[in-house]
Amino acid sequence: MKKSIVRLILFSVIPFLVICYSLSIINNSTDDFYKRFTSSQQNSFILGSSRAASMDPEIIDQIIHQKFPNAKLYNYAFTWAHSPFGPKYLESIEKKIIPETKDGVFIVTVEPTALMVDRGQPDDLKFYVENDKSVAKTSMVSTNPNIEYLIESYDFSVTNELNKKIRPPKNVIAEVRILDNGKVDGKIIKQNSPKKQEQINKIKMEEFQVKINKLKTSENRFLYLKKTINFLQEHGTVILVRMPVNKVPYSIENSTFPDFDEKISEIASMERIKYINYNKTPNHYKWTDEVHLSPESMREFSKVIGNDVLN
């Protein structure tokens, strides 16, 4: 037995070394969210779904610096499925914040789907969509390297970064990476023709309609939105924001959840914080897919939001 085990260990040396090398380069260019869970604790956040994930903390920091000199925003917005308002997201935020923070800034973005649950299930925490996602599964959010994340949530081969060098991905439409401040930085490499993009958007909106039809309003999620706000208020200034989307998704959201704005405004006034629905303010933004702002528009929007935090 000993001899066989020794032979197996000897055989494993080369693969093990390859794995070690791959792990050593994993932090430089990673998957979707690894960096979010390896960065240190932060004092200010941008929170919400993928619509807010590419909001630029750097631009906002520059604008708000005069009023909030200690605030250094970190983008901790994931996706609709990873980070809707609920116990898991709140728990993750609680772990990610520097506990002593008193003068932070928190941009909390809201959208109807982040406050809804599966229509076919009870509004019970155990049926929530985020339960099996990385935000819920990662209990250590500021550890580098984050072995827990790599084992539980890293969906690629451990040699993925090495693989990319050997076998670069083909037909890449966009390159996405996460910056040190948590911002999802997307670079569009191949642009679809306007006609094709229109077709794609049409299909996406049909899918969006189907998705939202399967959801219902969640009192529990609203409760957790309030809890999240209350928690953040202990650490600084909170602003509630509804991200701008194009007309079609906005009308889908409003027809499914007509009193959404009213409910959010109610929470904002109850908690005495500012709420801005940027769909009601005139703009010339462009979207990559009707709901996510294009990189140029996001830069522009980050300036707008920075100024609104300031005032």
Add this chain to the structure above:
Amino acid sequence: MLLNSYYFIFFFIVLYFAYYIFAKSSKIQNIVLLAGSYIFYCSWSWEFLSLIIFSTAATFFIGNKIKSNEGKNKVRWLRFGIFLILIQLLYFKYFNFFIENFNELLQIFGLKDQLNLLKIIFPIGISFYSFRMIGYLLDIRNNKLKEIPSLLDYSVFVAFFPCIIAGPIDKAAPFLNNLKIKREFSSTVFTDGLKQILWGLFKKLVVADNIATITSPLFESYHTLNGSTLFIGAALYFIQLYADFSGYTDMAIGISKLLGIKIQPNFNYPLFAQNVADYWRRWHISLTSWLTEYVFTPLSINFRDYGKFGLIMAIMINFLVVGFWHGAEWHYIFHGLVSGIMFIPLILNGKMNKKIKASDAIIPTKDEIKNIPVTFILFSLLMVLFFVKDMEMAVNYYKEIFSLSFFQLPNFPIQKEIILLILITLIIEWIGRGKEYGIKELFTGKSLVIRWSFYYVLVFLIFLFYIAPKGFIYAQF
């Protein structure tokens, strides 16, 4: 806990050392196996551990009763045991199917009242362990199991962790024989087991999961694709299902070998089958041989007075069970029915039981060149009924394949490197087809450098082509 996960590796290392180093007798080894099997099952579905324990205890008790009784009482206990197993299977797997169809029937007759569907969670592995338990009771009744095992051994047989999720469905007697004596470590079996696990991992992670990157989007957008593309999709799915399921089986058999337990094979290179009967002798062998022994043979004896018609009836019922076993969906039932219908020409020609002599040569014979592609195409087309979501999709899918658009060029991108991987796998399997698994004796007798180099290539291809972890297709059954 997937067999190809880090957790499983850790779990198995702990179990392995406890099994060989600390377990001083066969009884303790079996306790380790049972504890490991229940822990493994809990990692999938802890809610249903009590169900499996209760079913095991109940069928063990009934098995004893069958053994100790004679005549009518023996048969009564057998019927009661099978009823008990089937009732839980029917409830968990088929209850809503019957309700849905009953409701549709009510609608046809203009009745608006509808029965409510129940929210039933499906206990993982139930189809596999239920068949193990039924087989056990039938074997006692038929005197194929000479002595009743201990409750511990029987519990290991029902819940044995490498097989509980997706088989193979072992027969009681050969499996229980494994447990009688203390398993000693054997370096030859150890190496053989590791090689089989490696080959299983390769087939699953490199071949099946990468084909899935083509077939999944292809099936999603099937209504926009032409006939030739849809046919390619069906053929690729056939290979994917084989690589996925046989990959799992190779891992399960390899893991069992490491534990000194020999389990039943499930595949014998079905992609190289030469006709319908030959295919079913090579595909999911543990299920088909189970059904042959406990369903088809008794039926064909009962129907023997009706000649070929009786044989056809027995085959049709047998395949109806195959379809139904896969799931409570009409497309699975049709899959079973069509599989049965495909046998009819062989029955009528008297060729059903005629075994085809397969050559071991690397160059295929004329018959192989002629028969293998035809059988492959036939079963690729049959696969449509397996992977579709419902019968509507199946009808539309077939309509497009059998339209003029079949003669157009495919209108869906298919990565060349995946085709290359499939070809390499098929070549290896073709060369190794006389052996238990593809690479078993591929480089036997060659130097260590050559052998290890080949294994390294497989390991690095797994690293290189690994994509997000996917469950095994057959785990859903």
